[in-house]
Amino acid sequence: MSNKPVAVYGLGNMGYLVAQRIAKHFPTKVADLDTAQVQRARDSFAAQPIADPKDVSDVHAIVLCLPSPAASQNVLKQIAPHLSPDTIVLETSTVNPDDIHASQKILTPFGLRIVDASILAGVSQMEAGTATLLLGGDESDIATTQSVLNAITEKQIYFGPSGAGAAAKVINNAVAHAVMVVVAEAGALATASGVSCEKLISLLADPQMGLHRPLTHRYAERILGNNYAGGMPLDAARKDSTLALELAQSLGVPMFAIQGSHTIYEIASAAGYGRDDYAAIAKVWADWGKPTVPAQ
Template sequence: MDKRKVAVYGLGNMGYLVAERVAHHFQVSVFDLDENAVAKAADEFGATAIREPAQVAEVAFVVLCLPTPAISLTVLNDIAPHLQRDTIIIETSTVNPYDMEQSARVLKPHGLAIIDASILAGVSQMAAGTASLLLGGSKESIETAQAVLDSIAEKQIYFGELGTGAAAKVINNAVAHAVMVVVAEAGSMATAAGVDIEKLIGLLSDKQMGLHRPLTYRYADRVVNGDYDGGMPLMAARKDSQLAVHLAQSQGVPLFAIQSCHTVYELGVAQGYGREDYAAIAKLWNDWGMPAVPSSS
């Protein structure tokens, strides 16, 4: 048992599991507005309840796992004056880089460091020990907090400066949530058209087909390397997208994501990229002054 003390703020579904995992290796104190959760943590893994900010004066690390960035900031404002100057804050909540910067500004006058360690997992994955942490911040602070990070999740990806781990989590979730809408639309189209759903799932999950190919080939190879020669022309992809929209219309299926995405293919053709591989839609973001990949790639 590491003698350094860790305070965990937030005992929701994910936070409770985080606190439990940390408690296997450290002395843990916990705070949550739900007194039942605090009592349960005391009973199940010996956590000490935090009743007032002054109680965190001896902790070496503070782990935040809270519902909103505003709550994280409120907690930091409350406890920062009471923490030792070398205490490290580990933000595991889902926040944006701007929120990390705000937190850092609150902590700086007190000589406190913060790192982002965004949790990429569901509750079941955290319970099973298969969660991942997306890290951002000072390498020195991360190294100091490594034992705590390891206690939460062994798999970790370091992205760079403060806020980059948080940004990666938000982007990952944005993709997952957008794909969920596309998949729901696809399932509705398939049902209306009499397509076997199980076979459709198999088709879309094939590594050479629907969900994988745009990322693992078209983005990873073509967009990253700026290679748009050959391949499936953007004009052909636009035609296929148009057919999908017409299929949905003929079956009375409302489209939101797929309909919106079709507009991008129209813009790509209008911009003169019609004969290039359809990954060339990424060039539109370059045209708008927001490159799809760094210029050094």
């Protein structure tokens, strides 16, 4: 299918690089509200501007890299009636599963399908070819568009049915953004305490220390394995969390994420999990009917 064009909607910082990478393997058509970006793509890698929805009637795949779910769905409403039934939409924008499903509803009357191919990367990673695509959707549709996906990046993780890749991206970003707050708080607390920030970074970066162990040991081994025996008791973790809040209060350093996360230790202790390993905070979500892992 490499002789058929691929259309890219959205030429922002990321979308432009996506189109540029695709253009190394496919004739590429592009659209963006910024006409200067369209011209830049035309001059740089011979992209063909999309002037009318009918211009995409011959494409192999539609790649969306747009700033909002509404923008993606607006484009699909315009072009769906003109697409060939074998055309597959690749949604690379950051959206929720419900947005993927809403887009599918637009496409279904025309016999069209969508794959979530969420981009996990910064601009520099996309440019270097080290980005990762988080995929969700029908595996046969992914196979049909594999050459296009590979043109974007060969690093890909398949998460499951439609919407799963999009959900994985949103969850990853939520963790990154929350950790960013925790790290900023830690830096402020370290500075106020006279602790070297450079040495603190080295400490936290150690695979056996604070940033890594909650994921690699407590979630991956204890929570997934439903093993809360031994280890650091939850009440001890609660005590340490209290000490951190006391330190921050004594130094006048505002806490947001660290203070907010202390609450779950209080709830878990009150629920009777104080002697379990502190990974047992996960039991609280299960008590609320929202377990953090699938049923064993």
